[in-house]
Amino acid sequence: MRVVQPIVKLDLILSSFCLQHRYSHSIARVSRAVSHTGDGHLYVMFAILAWMLDTSDGHAFVMVGLLAFTIELPLYWVLKNSFQRRRPQEFSPPLPAFITPSDRYSLPSGHTAAAFLMATIIGHFYPDLSLVMLTWALTIGGSRIFLGVHFLSDVVIGALLGNTCALIAILLMENGV
Numbered sequence: 001m002r003v004v005q006p007i008v009k010l011d012l013i014l015s016s017f018c019l020q021h022r023y024s025h026s027i028a029r030v031s032r033a034v035s036h037t038g039d040g041h042l043y044v045m046f047a048i049l050a051w052m053l054d055t056s057d058g059h060a061f062v063m064v065g066l067l068a069f070t071i072e073l074p075l076y077w078v079l080k081n082s083f084q085r086r087r088p089q090e091f092s093p094p095l096p097a098f099i100t101p102s103d104r105y106s107l108p109s110g111h112t113a114a115a116f117l118m119a120t121i122i123g124h125f126y127p128d129l130s131l132v133m134l135t136w137a138l139t140i141g142g143s144r145i146f147l148g149v150h151f152l153s154d155v156v157i158g159a160l161l162g163n164t165c166a167l168i169a170i171l172l173m174e175n176g177v
Contacts, residue, residue, distance in 0.1 A: 011151035014152050019095050019096055024096070028148075031098070034139050035144060037140065038115045040114065050062060050125070060125070060173065061121065064124075064166075065117075067172060068170075069117065069165075079157075087106045087149055088148050095148055099149060107157060108154055109158030109159075112144060115140035115162065116141075116160075116166070117163070118162075120170075121166045141159060
């Protein structure tokens with residue numbers, strides 16, 4: 001437990017800094033729009049475009065994405081329900097939440113996990129998009145903090161989860177498993 005306490009303290013300090021200043025409402029408006037891009041509709045759109053337009057790698061891209069999400073979603077659910085970490089506004093009531101989260105617990109960040117999963121797969125199949133996708137995934141993670149629904153550590157664990165699941169799916173598909 002002693003290892004976790006400094007992380008919790010850092011999370012609370014960072015969340016307080018991000019959520020309790022005079023620009024927090026303005027930043028939350030932008031963060032809401034950014035976060036919305038990680039709701040899943042763009043993933044489906046990108047998969048359809050890859051399938052239809054990329055005759056060499058589109059099918060593989062979609063299959064790797066489906067496999068990665070098949071791995072990630074159950075792990076996400078188990079982690080979220082095992083840790084049962086409360087959201088920022090439950091730790092410290094003065095911290096605002098600018099949206100209503102879709103579930104009760106905060107660790108890991110599902111939006112961040114999905115964004116990093118997609119960024120990793122897109123970067124693998126379409127390397128020219130790597131930097132843009134990584135920037136987008138980082139922005140999704142940041143938006144979740146600025147909306148008051150996740151701590152930094154939730155976002156970091158979500159990023160690791162998404163990236164790891166994507167890499168596992170890529171390796172499995174490349175090795176014909």
